Amino acid sequence: MARRWMSAGAVLAGLSLVWLPASALLISQIEFDLALPRGAVDTLTFSVLNNETDPLEIQISLADWDRDITGENRFYPPGTLPRSAAPWLSVSPLRFDLEPNKQQEVRFSIKVPSDIAGTYWAAIMVEAAPKQTQPQPPGTTVIVRRRFAVKVLETPPGTGTKDGRITLIDVRGLNPPNYLVEFENRGTIHAPRVTGRIELRDEKGTLLEKLDLESFPILPGAKRLLKVTSARKKGDLLPPGKYLVVAVLDYGGETLAGGQFVLRIKPLQLVPIGTASAPPQDLDKDGLYEDINADGKLTLDDPALLGLNLDRPAVQENARAFDFDNDGDADFDDVIALKKMAQGS
Ligand SMILES: [Ca+2]
Numbered sequence: 125m126a127r128r129w130m131s132a133g134a135v136l137a138g139l140s141l142v143w144l145p146a147s148a149l150l151i152s153q154i155e156f157d158l159a160l161p162r163g164a165v166d167t168l169t170f171s172v173l174n175n176e177t178d179p180l181e182i183q184i185s186l187a188d189w190d191r192d193i194t195g196e197n198r199f200y201p202p203g204t205l206p207r208s209a210a211p212w213l214s215v216s217p218l219r220f221d222l223e224p225n226k227q228q229e230v231r232f233s234i235k236v237p238s239d240i241a242g243t244y245w246a247a248i249m250v251e252a253a254p255k256q257t258q259p260q261p262p263g264t265t266v267i268v269r270r271r272f273a274v275k276v277l278e279t280p281p282g283t284g285t286k287d288g289r290i291t292l293i294d295v296r297g298l299n300p301p302n303y304l305v306e307f308e309n310r311g312t313i314h315a316p317r318v319t320g321r322i323e324l325r326d327e328k329g330t331l332l333e334k335l336d337l338e339s340f341p342i343l344p345g346a347k348r349l350l351k352v353t354s355a356r357k358k359g360d361l362l363p364p365g366k367y368l369v370v371a372v373l374d375y376g377g378e379t380l381a382g383g384q385f386v387l388r389i390k391p392l393q394l395v396p397i398g399t400a401s402a403p404p405q406d407l408d409k410d411g412l413y414e415d416i417n418a419d420g421k422l423t424l425d426d427p428a429l430l431g432l433n434l435d436r437p438a439v440q441e442n443a444r445a446f447d448f449d450n451d452g453d454a455d456f457d458d459v460i461a462l463k464k465m466a467q468g469s
């Protein structure tokens with residue numbers, strides 16, 4: 125009965141057991157994206173299957189979760205987050221043993237308050253440990269516990285707001301360009317699939333590059349930082365000049381979220397670095413000037429000289445020529461990257 129409230133995605137996920145890597149514990153559904161009306165009560169189930177050769181001891185508990193700015197899951201005690209649905213959930217059973225090739229159904233009920241709007245969420249944690257067949261003396265065994273999250277999200281239909289903004293566009297590294305786009309969900313509804321694109325245009329508006337962003341989910345109030353590397357080849361440099369980076373994201377709202385960033389690339393003005401008698405050289409013509417002392421070859425003397433002169437204008441005002449790790453600056457990490465290049469050649 126509960127199935128009719130689920131999104132198509134959740135129903136599809138429920139049709140087959142989901143393989144969780146690094147383990148042979150199978151969970152039939154790892155996300156419930158519910159749309160129960162306010163005040164509703166419902167009971168749902170998922171199954172846990174032991175596909176290993178040894179018996180497992182399973183513990184079930186509630187947790188809060190969100191995602192960090194890179195999209196990684198983070199977990200908290202239940203009821204920590206302001207939009208926690210953990211207080212509405214009750215789960216049974218809370219612990220059970222699972223013999224190999226056996227499965228156990230876990231039931232949870234959800235009681236949606238009548239006065240909420242937007243998405244609330246929590247997780248049902250499934251924790252597996254090897255079953256202890258005989259009592260162990262304390263302090264002598266290490267039990268490997270593995271934790272899996274079954275996510276539960278609830279959004280009463282017709283409630284909440286959709287709002288999304290691009291809060292940052294930047295370019296860090298130019299060879300090839302690395303685009304950064306930060307998006308914030310300023311609404312109260314979970315956006316399960318944000319899609320979008322980045323465009324690079326020259327000063328005349330000519331499209332130089334268009335990249336599709338990998339789609340991502342985002343919780344209310346969350347920010348997500350996307351890093352996208354240009355498809356341009358290393359050494360295929362953008363000539364000095366002014367460029368426009370445009371990002372457009374579709375988060376399912378009535379309008380798209382857009383933003384733009386003006387990228388200015390200054391001409392290099394290379395001068396001798398430190399004790400060198402000539403300006404640094406780009407030996408392989410890839411836009412990076414690895415021959416810091418201009419003796420015609422790349423040796424360990426080059427990172428050493430760069431390291432000694434990192435803070436000098438000769439380096440910092442031409443940072444892109446020495447940005448060997450391509451992160452948009454010339455710093456000690458680039459000295460290390462150049463040292464590795466020198467050792468490898
Ligand atoms: Ca080079």
Ligand SMILES: [Ca+2]
Nearest residue numbers: 415419421422
């Ligand atoms: Ca050299």
Ligand SMILES: [Ca+2]
Nearest residue numbers: 447451453458
């Ligand atoms: Ca760098």
